[in-house]
Amino acid sequence: MKNIVLICAAGMSTSMLVTKMEKAAAEDGYDCHIQAYAVNEAPNVIPVADVVLLGPQVRFNLKTFRAQYPDKKIELIDMQMYGTMNGKAVFDVAKKLIG
Numbered sequence: 001m002k003n004i005v006l007i008c009a010a011g012m013s014t015s016m017l018v019t020k021m022e023k024a025a026a027e028d029g030y031d032c033h034i035q036a037y038a039v040n041e042a043p044n045v046i047p048v049a050d051v052v053l054l055g056p057q058v059r060f061n062l063k064t065f066r067a068q069y070p071d072k073k074i075e076l077i078d079m080q081m082y083g084t085m086n087g088k089a090v091f092d093v094a095k096k097l098i099g
Helices: 015-028 039-048 056-068 079-083 087-098
Strands: 002-008 032-038 051-054 073-076
Touching (some): 002 039, 002 056, 015 032, 015 087, 032 039, 039 051, 039 056, 051 056, 051 087, 056 073, 079 087
Parallel strands (some): 002 032, 002 051, 051 073
16 A cells, blocks of 8 residues: 655645545555645654655745655645645646656
8 A cells, every 4th residue: 555645734735635636546446545744744754655745835845855855755736736626636646656
């Protein structure tokens, strides 16, 4: 099972996106765990993630997280995908990153 982690300012705004991503994963038959966390929880969850997606509001953390976790796939969620809560598109990005 793959572990997809979304990081945002408080972990709240991405909760709706997680629900839509889970639906897309289920429709695709993809076995994964998708969860949203606040940025202050990142040190606890990034080490166990297969892919980490950052919400636009915490994009300034990208370089730091990549430096701290060079073996992890860490990317920004596209602002338009995030704004429209396009769970299918964000899930597709995560799946592609996992490979």
